[in-house]
Amino acid sequence: MNRVASIASNTFREAVRDRVLYNLIGFALLMVGASLLVGQISIGIERNVVINLGLTAVSLFGLVIAVFIGIGLVSKEIEKKTLYTILSRPVRRWEFILGKFGGLVATLVVNTFFMALGIFAAVFYLAHHFEHADAYLLVALYFIILQFVLITALALLFSAFSSPLLSAVFAFALFIIGTFAQDLRGFAAMVHGVPGWIAIAAAYVVPNFAALNVISTVAHDQPIAGSLVLYNTLYVLLYSAAAVAGAMLIFEHRNLK
Amino acid sequence: MPAIETFGLEKTYTVGFWRKRPRCALRPLNLAVEEGEVFGYLGPNGAGKTTTLKLLMGLVYPTAGSARILGLPVNDPRVKAQIGFLPEQPYFYDYLTARELLEYYAQLSAVEARDRSRRVDAVLNRVGLNDVGGVQLRKFSKGMLQRVGIAQAILHDPKLVFLDEPMSGLDPIGRREVRDLMESLKQEGKTIFFSTHILSDAEALCDRVAILHKGELRSIGVIADLTSSVRGKVEVMWQGSVIPPGVRSLTAECHQTGEMARAIIAEDQLDSTIDALRRANLKLISVTPVRATLEDYFVEKLSPAEVAAR
Numbered sequence: 001m002n003r004v005a006s007i008a009s010n011t012f013r014e015a016v017r018d019r020v021l022y023n024l025i026g027f028a029l030l031m032v033g034a035s036l037l038v039g040q041i042s043i044g045i046e047r048n049v050v051i052n053l054g055l056t057a058v059s060l061f062g063l064v065i066a067v068f069i070g071i072g073l074v075s076k077e078i079e080k081k082t083l084y085t086i087l088s089r090p091v092r093r094w095e096f097i098l099g100k101f102g103g104l105v106a107t108l109v110v111n112t113f114f115m116a117l118g119i120f121a122a123v124f125y126l127a128h129h130f131e132h133a134d135a136y137l138l139v140a141l142y143f144i145i146l147q148f149v150l151i152t153a154l155a156l157l158f159s160a161f162s163s164p165l166l167s168a169v170f171a172f173a174l175f176i177i178g179t180f181a182q183d184l185r186g187f188a189a190m191v192h193g194v195p196g197w198i199a200i201a202a203a204y205v206v207p208n209f210a211a212l213n214v215i216s217t218v219a220h221d222q223p224i225a226g227s228l229v230l231y232n233t234l235y236v237l238l239y240s241a242a243a244v245a246g247a248m249l250i251f252e253h254r255n256l257k
Numbered sequence: 258m259p260a261i262e263t264f265g266l267e268k269t270y271t272v273g274f275w276r277k278r279p280r281c282a283l284r285p286l287n288l289a290v291e292e293g294e295v296f297g298y299l300g301p302n303g304a305g306k307t308t309t310l311k312l313l314m315g316l317v318y319p320t321a322g323s324a325r326i327l328g329l330p331v332n333d334p335r336v337k338a339q340i341g342f343l344p345e346q347p348y349f350y351d352y353l354t355a356r357e358l359l360e361y362y363a364q365l366s367a368v369e370a371r372d373r374s375r376r377v378d379a380v381l382n383r384v385g386l387n388d389v390g391g392v393q394l395r396k397f398s399k400g401m402l403q404r405v406g407i408a409q410a411i412l413h414d415p416k417l418v419f420l421d422e423p424m425s426g427l428d429p430i431g432r433r434e435v436r437d438l439m440e441s442l443k444q445e446g447k448t449i450f451f452s453t454h455i456l457s458d459a460e461a462l463c464d465r466v467a468i469l470h471k472g473e474l475r476s477i478g479v480i481a482d483l484t485s486s487v488r489g490k491v492e493v494m495w496q497g498s499v500i501p502p503g504v505r506s507l508t509a510e511c512h513q514t515g516e517m518a519r520a521i522i523a524e525d526q527l528d529s530t531i532d533a534l535r536r537a538n539l540k541l542i543s544v545t546p547v548r549a550t551l552e553d554y555f556v557e558k559l560s561p562a563e564v565a566a567r
Contacts, residue, residue, distance in 0.1 A: 081348055088316070088419075089365045089366050090334040090366065256311070257317065
C-alpha cells in the first residue's frame with residue numbers, strides 16, 4: 001500500500017501545483033461577495049439563495065475538475081511516457097490506477113473543504129451567527145463529495161481505454177443522464193414488456209446522481225434522513241469500486257504503445 | 258544464468274481504423290545477454306529496438322514467445338526491483354524538482370526510508386546535478402533531463418540497466434559524460450542493455466552487439482568478430498594530382514590533396530589499381546589496410562536496396 005500512497009500523494013501534488021486549488025479558493029471568495037449582493041436584492045430568502053447558489057457552484061466546479069483531471073490521469077501519463085518509468089519499477093498496474101484515483105479524490109476533498117469555508121462564511125455574514133440547520137450543509141457537502149468520487153471513478157474508467165476527449169464526453173453524458181436517474185426509473189416502471197426490461201436495466205445501470213443531490217432540501221432547512229446517508233454511501237462505494245475495478249482490468253491488459 | 262533471455266519473442270500490432278491490418282514490429286527474437294555484459298542493441302529507426310525494450314519492461318505484451326530477466330518472468334516484481342530503465346527521450350513530471358522526483362521514484366522502488374535521502378544525494382552528485390536538485394524540472398535542458406533519466410534508472414542500485422537511446426539529443430560533452438557513466442557502471446559489474454543507432458557509441462562501449470532491422474535480428478556477436486567478416490579495404494596513396502580512369506572506375510572514394518592523391522578500394526582490387534597507376538606513370542607511395550568499422554558491417558548487412566532507400 002506504500003506504493004499506492006506514494007502515487008496518490010504525487011497525483012495530489014500535481015493537482016495542487018496546477019493551480020486548480022488557487023482558482024477555487026478565488027471562487028470561494030467570490031461566493032462571499034455574491035452573498036452581499038443577494039442580501040441587497042432579495043428579502044427573506046437570502047439564506048436559501050446563498051445555499052442553493054453556493055452548493056450548486058461547489059458541485060459543478062468540482063465535477064468539471066474531477067472530469068478534466070480524471071480523463072488525463074492515465075492517458076497523459078502514457079502520452080508523456082512518465083508511466084514507463086513507473087511501471088518499470090515494482091509497481092503493479094492496479095496499484096497505479098488505485099493511487100491515481102485516491103490522489104484525485106483527495107484533491108477534490110481538499111478543494112471542497114476550501115469552497116465550503118466560503119459558503120459557511122457567506123452564511124455567517126448573512127445571519128452573524130450559525131444555526132442548527134447549518135449542520136445539514138455538511139450532509140449536502142458530503143453528498144457532493146460522493147458525487148465527485150463517482151464521477152472520478154467513471155472518468156478513470158473511460159480514460160483507461162479511450163482518448164481524453166471521448167472520456168470527457170462519456171463522463172459528462174453519464175453525469176447528465178444520471179441526474180435524471182429517478183425520472184428514468186419512473187419511466188421504466190410505466191413501460192411493460194421488452195422495452196420495460198431495457199428501461200429498467202438502463203435506469204439501474206446509469207449512476208444515480210439524482211439521489212446525491214439534496215441541495216434544495218438543505219436550502220429549505222429540511223433534515224436529511226440517516227437511511228439516505230447510509231444508502232448513498234454504500235451505493236457510491238459499490239458503484240465506484242466496480243468502475244475502478246473495470247479500469248484496473250482494462251489497464252492490466254492494455255499495450256502501452 | 259543469462260541476465261536476459263528471450264524465446265521467440267514476437268510482437269505484432271494492429272493498425273488502421275476501418276480496415277485493420279497487422280504490422281509486425283518484432284519477428285521471433287531469440288537472444289541471451291550474460292550478466293556483467295554491456296550489450297548494444299543496434300538498428301536504424303523503426304527497427305524494433307524500442308518495442309523489444311517495452312516487451313522486456315512489461316509495458317506491452319508479446320504476441321508470441323516469452324522473455325526472462327535474471328531467470329524470472331519480466332513482470333515479476335522481484336525482477337522490477339533489480340532493473341533500471343531509461344526510456345527514449347524521457348519526460349518527467351515537470352512540476353517536481355529533481356530531488357522530489359528521485360525521492361518519489363525511490364519510494365516506488367522500495368528504497369528504505371532512512372536511505373532515501375542519502376541515495377538521492379549520491380545519485381544527483383554522480384550525474385552532476387547536485388547544484389540543481391531543488392530546481393523544477395520544467396526549467397531543465399534536454400541534456401539535464403537525460404541525466405535525470407539516468408539518475409532515476411540507477412537510483413535503487415539495480416543489477417541490470419536498460420537504456421533506450423541514452424545519447425540521443427546530447428551534445429558531444431553530454432555524450433562523453435553518459436559514456437563515462439556507462440563505463441563506471443560496467444566497472445561495478447552491472448549488466449547494461451542499451452539501444453542506439455549511433456554506431457560509434459556501440460563500438461566504444463559494447464562487449465557484444467545485436468543488429469536488428471525491420472523487426473528481425475540480423476546478427477549478434479563480438480564487434481571484432483562481426484567486422485572481421487566485412488570485405489577488407491585498403492587505402493592506396495600515390496604522388497601526383499591525377500586520378501587515373503582505371504582507379505576512378507573501381508571506387509568512388511578518391512581524394513586529392515595538393516601533390517598527393519589517395520583511393521580506398523576493396524582488397525581484391527589492389528592489383529588492378531596498381532596496374533592502373535603504372536600505366537599512368539604515377540609513383541605509388543603507400544598501401545595501408547583499413548580496419549572495418551561497425552558502420553561498414555552495418556551497411557553491408559542491409560540489402561543494397563535498403564541502403565539506397567536510407
